[in-house]
Amino acid sequence: xxxxxxxxxxxxxxAPDPGASAxxxxxxxxxxALFINYVDRGAVPTAAHxxxxxxxxxxxxxxxxxxxxxxxYSLLQIxxxxxxxRYGAQRILAAGLTIWACATxxxxxxxxxxxxxxxxxxxxxxxxxxxxxxxxLLAIVVPVKDLGTANGIVAFAYLFGxxxxxxxxxxxxxxxxxxxxxxxxxxxxxxWLLPWSQVRLPRSAVATSSTAGPPLRTLLRxxxxxxxxxxxFSSNYSFYFMLTWLPYYVVRERGFSTAEMASLAGSSYVVxxxxxxxxxxxxxxxxxxxHANLAxxxxxxxxxxxxxxxxxxxxxxxxxxxxAAIFIYQILSGISSxxxxxxxxxxxGPTASARWVGIQNACGNFxxxxxxxxxxxxxxxxxxxxxxxxxxxxVSALGLIGWVWMVRTVAPLDWQALAGDRQRGxxxxxxxxxx
Numbered sequence: 208x209x210x211x212x213x214x215x216x217x218x219x220x221x222a223p224d225p226g227a228s229a230x231x232x233x234x235x236x237x238x239x240a241l242f243i244n245y246v247d248r249g250a251v252p253t254a255a256h257x258x259x260x261x262x263x264x265x266x267x268x269x270x271x272x273x274x275x276x277x278x279x280y281s282l283l284q285i286x287x288x289x290x291x292x293r294y295g296a297q298r299i300l301a302a303g304l305t306i307w308a309c310a311t312x313x314x315x316x317x318x319x320x321x322x323x324x325x326x327x328x329x330x331x332x333x334x335x336x337x338x339x340x341x342x343x344l345l346a347i348v349v350p351v352k353d354l355g356t357a358n359g360i361v362a363f364a365y366l367f368g369x370x371x372x373x374x375x376x377x378x379x380x381x382x383x384x385x386x387x388x389x390x391x392x393x394x395x396x397x398x399w400l401l402p403w404s405q406v407r408l409p410r411s412a413v414a415t416s417s418t419a420g421p422p423l424r425t426l427l428r429x430x431x432x433x434x435x436x437x438x439x440f441s442s443n444y445s446f447y448f449m450l451t452w453l454p455y456y457v458v459r460e461r462g463f464s465t466a467e468m469a470s471l472a473g474s475s476y477v478v479x480x481x482x483x484x485x486x487x488x489x490x491x492x493x494x495x496x497x498h499a500n501l502a503x504x505x506x507x508x509x510x511x512x513x514x515x516x517x518x519x520x521x522x523x524x525x526x527x528x529x530x531a532a533i534f535i536y537q538i539l540s541g542i543s544s545x546x547x548x549x550x551x552x553x554x555x556g557p558t559a560s561a562r563w564v565g566i567q568n569a570c571g572n573f574x575x576x577x578x579x580x581x582x583x584x585x586x587x588x589x590x591x592x593x594x595x596x597x598x599x600x601x602v603s604a605l606g607l608i609g610w611v612w613m614v615r616t617v618a619p620l621d622w623q624a625l626a627g628d629r630q631r632g633x634x635x636x637x638x639x640x641x642x
Contacts, residue, residue, distance in 0.1 A: 230348050230349060233344065233348050233406060233408070234345070234348070234349065234357050234360055234361070235360070236399075236402060236403055236406065237300075237341045237344055237345065237361060238360050238361045238363070238364035238365075239364060239399055240300060240304060240337065240341065240399060240403075241337055241338070241341060241361055241364055241365035241368070242364035242365055242367060242368045242371075243304065243308075243368070243395075243396045243399055244304075244307070244334050244337045244365060244368065245365045245366070245367075245368025245369050245372065246368040246369070246371055246372040246376075246392055246396075247307055247308065247310075247311040247330065247334070247372075247392055247393065247396060248276060248307075248330065248334060249368065249369045249372040249373065249376075249450060250311060250314070250372055250376055250388060250389055250392055251272060251273070251276075251314065251323075251327065252273060252450060252451040252452070252453075252454055252455070253372055253373050253376045253377060253380070253388075253454050253469075253472070254376070254380055254385040254388065254389075255269055255273075255454060255455045256454070256455055256458050256459065256465070257380060257384075257385040257465075258323070258385060261385075262318070262319065262320065262323075264320060265587065266583050266586050266587040267583045267584060267587050268320055268583075269455070269583055270579050270580040270581070270582055270583015270584060270586075270587075271324070271580055271583065272320075272323055272324060272327055273451040273452070273579030273580070273583070274575065274576050274577070274578075274579040274580035274583075275324050275327040275328055275331070276327045276328070276330055276331045276334075276575065277331060277447075277572050277573070277574075277575030277576040277579075278328060278331060278576055279328045279329075279331035279332045279335065280330075280331035280332075280334055280335050280572055280575065281331075281568075281569050281572040281573050281575065281576055282569070283331070283332060283335035284335055284338075284339060284564075284565045284566070284568040284569035284572065285562075285565045285566055285569050286565075287299065287303075287335045287336055287339050287340070287565060288339035288343075288561040288562040288563075288564060288565020288566065288568075289561075289562055289565065291336070291339050291340045291343050291561040291565075292343060292420065292558075292561045292562060296339070296340035296341075296343040296344050296561060297340075297344065297403075297406065297408065299336050299340050300336050300337070300340035300341065300344075300403075301400060301403055301404075302336065303333045303334065303335065303336025303337060303340070304333065304336070304396065304397075304399060304400065305333070305397070305400065306329065306332060306333030307329075307330050307332075307333030307334045307396070308333075308393045308394075308396035308397045309329075309333075309393065310326050310329040310330040310332075310333055310393075311330065311389055311392050311393035311396065312389060312390055312392075312393030312394060313326050313329075313389075313393075314326050314386075314389040314393075315386040315387070315388075315389035315390040315393070316386070338548070338564055338568050339561045339562075339564050339565040339568065340561065341361065342548055342551065342552055342560045342561060342563075342564040343557075343560050343561035343564075344408075345357055345358065345361070345548075345552060345560075346552045346555070346556065346557045346560035346561075347408075347557045347560075348408065351553055351619070352491065352494065352495055353491060354491075354549045354552055354553060355487045355488070355490040355491035355494060355545055355546075355549050356487050356488050356491045357487070357549075358487055358544075358545040358546075358548050358549040358552070359483055359484045359485070359486060359487015359488055359490075359491075359544075359545040360484060360487065361545075361548075362480070362483035362484070362487065362541070362544035362545045362548075363480045363481065363483045363484035363487075364480070365544075366476060366479045366480035366483050366540075366541055366544060367476065367477065367479075367480035368476075369450055369472070369476040369479075370472075370473045370474070370475075370476030370477045370479075370480060371473070372392070373454060373468075373469055373472035373473045373476060374469050374470065374472070374473030374474075375388075375473075376388045376392070376469070377454075377465055377466065377468060377469025377470075377472075377473070378466070378469060379391060380465065381465050381466055381469075420558035420559040420562065420622065421558070421559055421622035421625065423562070425622065425625050426555075426559060426562060426563065426566070427566075428625075429554075429620065429625075430613050430614075430615070431554050431613065431614045431615065431620070432554075432563060432566060432567065433570075433609075433613060434608075434609040434610065434612070434613025434614040435547075435550060435551050435554070435563075435567050435609065435610070435614060436566065436567045436569075436570035436571060436609070437570070437605065437606070437608060437609030437613065438507065438547070438571075438606045438609030438610040438613075438614070439547055439567055439568070439570065439571025439572075439609075440570055440571045440573060440574045440602075440605075440606075440609075441511065441574075441602055441603055441604075441605045441606030441609060442510070442511070442540070442543060442547060442571070442603075442606055443571045443572060443574040443575060443578075444574040444577070444578050444599060444602040444603070445514050445518060445536070445540070445578075445599045445600075445602065445603050446540055447572075447574055447575040447578045447579065448578040448579070448582055448595065448599050449533075449536065449540075449599075451578070451579045451582075452579065452582050452592075452595070453472055453475075453533070454468050454469075454472050456592055457471055457472070460591065460592055461526060461529065471530070471533070475533050475534050475537045476537065478534055478537045478538055478541070479537035479538070479540055479541040479544075480541060481541065482537070482538045482539075482540075482541025482542050483541040483542065483544040483545055485542075486506060486541065486542035486543075486544070486545055486546075487545035487549070489502075490502045490503060490506065490545060490546065490549070499553075499617050499618070500616050500617045500618070503546045503549070503550050503610075503617045504610060504611050504614075504617070506542050506543055506546055507543055507546060507606065507607070507610035507611065508607060508610075508611060509539065509542070510539040510540065510542055510543035510606075511543075511603050511604065511606040511607050511610070512604075512607070513535065513536075513539040514536060514539055514540070514599075514600070514603040515600045515601075515603050515604055516532075516600075517532045517533075517535050517536035517539065518532075518536070518596045518597070518599045518600035518603065519596065519597065519600055520532030520535075521533055521536070521596055522592060522593045522595075522596030522597065523593065548564060550610075550614065550617050551563050551564050551567055552564075553617055553618065553619060554614075554617065554618070554619065554620055555620065556619050556620065556622070558622065559622065574602075578599070581595075581598070582595045585598070
């Protein structure tokens with residue numbers, strides 16, 4: 208009987224340690240993968256009003272389609288995190304991208320609600336490989352002092368994805384129909400596999416990857432894990448609510464045309480992405496000066512408190528104020544994005560980051576299950592979006608508990624000491640019961 212390969216054995220042959228330039232090349236390719244991830248996942252929301260008109264879907268059915276992606280995506284985060292650490296994040300990421308690219312192309316030939324539902328589930332299966340694999344690879348390739356910048360670059364990419372998806376997708380849909388956009392996006396996604404197949408991780412990264420991480424029970428006992436999970440759930444609720452329903456909202460409730468919607472959504476997502484890139488660089492500078500805990504937490508406080516005001520402004524303000532609130536929200540969402548995963552990578556370290564982010568992302572992306580479907584129900588019942596925006600504001604306030612109170616200090620956890628404390632506690636308990 209043979210044993211399964213370790214993560215190091217499952218990876219392509221290691222390359223010599225080539226220095227910073229090769230590390231940032233890998234960061235660039237990881238950023239490109241998540242850019243593609245968000246372009247593809249945002250295609251259905253961008254085309255929602257056109258799909259609704261052609262296939263005859265209700266607002267409730269649209270909400271289910273938006274939500275269905277997250278059913279499979281969220282459920283698979285934890286097992287994918289384990290698989291990425293056990294068999295190699297490099298290959299798992301490539302396999303996931305292949306699946307989600309094919310699912311995107313097939314939407315272009317779907318003609319029923321059932322077919323669209325099945326393909327949204329398949330998209331979630333493929334895209335579940337994204338964040339656990341990327342976080343694992345960042346944690347083993349990038350030094351801690353540069354994780355803010357690296358995550359800022361990655362966040363810029365995945366937040367820029369909806370901008371390209373909304374703008375380019377909207378133009379393709381207006382000119383050639385919504386089906387052509389899915390064929391184009393899916394086929395273009397597969398091109399990423401060409402440069403990725405040539406990547407060889409540095410030897411030091413492969414050695415780190417193969418080091419045993421903490422036991423799962425030790426991981427699950429960390430309050431910081433559940434703090435980052437609650438914080439991400441709160442951030443994601445408003446983010447996915449806006450990502451899935453903003454195009455529909457500005458067309459149906461604010462009276463924008465498809466082209467105007469594409470321009471507004473696309474430009475707001477560009478602001479989001481640029482904010483993330485700038486925030487990552489600034490947080491790293493503060494972290495190098497010894498203020499990492501303050502820097503990461505201050506950004507999260509500003510983002511969540513500001514999001515409450517923005518959600519209410521979009522719902523209740525006049526059109527100019529609503530548009531301004533959309534852009535301010537995108538800035539706040541952008542500045543919080545690097546920290547959402549950099550904090551976890553710092554806390555978990557190279558040996559546990561994939562599982563940590565897998566658990567965090569499973570909890571955090573449960574917001575994607577709830578927000579789109581619940582919004583569809585609220586809109587269908589009330590015929591407007593006010594209650595949906597108020598609910599998003601309330602959920603955003605919960606994030607302050609997770610990021611600020613439950614995550615006490617943003618610093619690497621000593622897994623050996625924590626596991627030793629657990630074993631000593633168990634030993635004392637056994638001796639005590641014997642007396």
